[in-house]
Amino acid sequence: MGFIITSYGLMKEIKGGMIYGIVFVTMISWFRGTSVTYFPNIPLGENNYKYFKKVVDFHLIKSTAGAVSFNNFNTSEVWVALATLFYVDVLATTGTMHTMAKIGGFGNDQGGFEGEYLAYLVDAGSTVVGSTLGVSSIATYVESSAGMREGGRTGLTAVIIGLYFFISLFFIPLFSSVPPWALGPSLVMVGVNHPG
Structure with missing residues (x-):
């Protein structure tokens, strides 16, 4: 779905089309109990979900x-x-x-x-x-x-x-919870549209 949304946004030259695909896939992945959740019912998923619920956090690099x-x-x-x-x-x-x-x-x-x-x-x-x-x-x-x-x-x-x-x-709990599969379609589209 992220790939389709991103492709459609680029095809129709919609400003921010890549972001819409990322946001859509991320929001769907934040729902628990689905097959595409970023927070599965395993210890790692539980820890990630607890951190995600903080919303705002900041770690010093001391x-x-x-x-x-x-x-x-x-x-x-x-x-x-x-x-x-x-x-x-x-x-x-x-x-x-x-x-x-x-x-x-x-x-x-x-x-x-x-x-x-x-x-x-x-x-x-x-x-x-x-x-x-x-x-x-x-x-x-x-x-x-x-x-x-x-x-x-x-x-x-x-x-x-x-x-x-x-x-x-300051919003690391939210942004660290953006799944890799939400970013992938945008990076693929960048590579397809602009081969280096």
């Missing part, structure tokens, strides 16, 4: 912020992980930024785009700062294409999305 240690840094596992994350992050960032530049019409004749060097610096700096705060790897997100698909073409789009992300920090 247990992970600044918890940097270089003990046992010189082991092969650490270097393999570091090389893997570096390789994956560089490839993901490159693919995402060049795809977004192509979608937005910002590409140049040489295959690059204006501000490319600065964009890599921002991504790398964010990764370093995020690591010292103890969060997972920071990466340029391909979901930007959804904003561009809806008409966003300036940095103001990113600022508004950033503000929404900040507000969402």
Whole structure:
């Protein structure tokens, strides 16, 4: 259903068509006792449902912020992980930024785009700062294409999305209860409409 709603919204060029599909599937998945519920009658489902009912919650990152240690840094596992994350992050960032530049019409004749060097610096700096705060790897997100698909073409789009992300920090019980199958159709449609 989410795929159909999202497809129909894109076909009819309805603003926010992707969001409607996500919201519909999420709302259906929040009902308990159905075959598609996000809160099945198992211990994990019960725990998720208890957390969901809080609606508003905020966790400090005091247990992970600044918890940097270089003990046992010189082991092969650490270097393999570091090389893997570096390789994956560089490839993901490159693919995402060049795809977004192509979608937005910002590409140049040489295959690059204006501000490319600065964009890599921002991504790398964010990764370093995020690591010292103890969060997972920071990466340029391909979901930007959804904003561009809806008409966003300036940095103001990113600022508004950033503000929404900040507000969402306080509603983690709700947003962490959005099932993966609600997001999948939108990401598939982004890939179908804009092959990288």
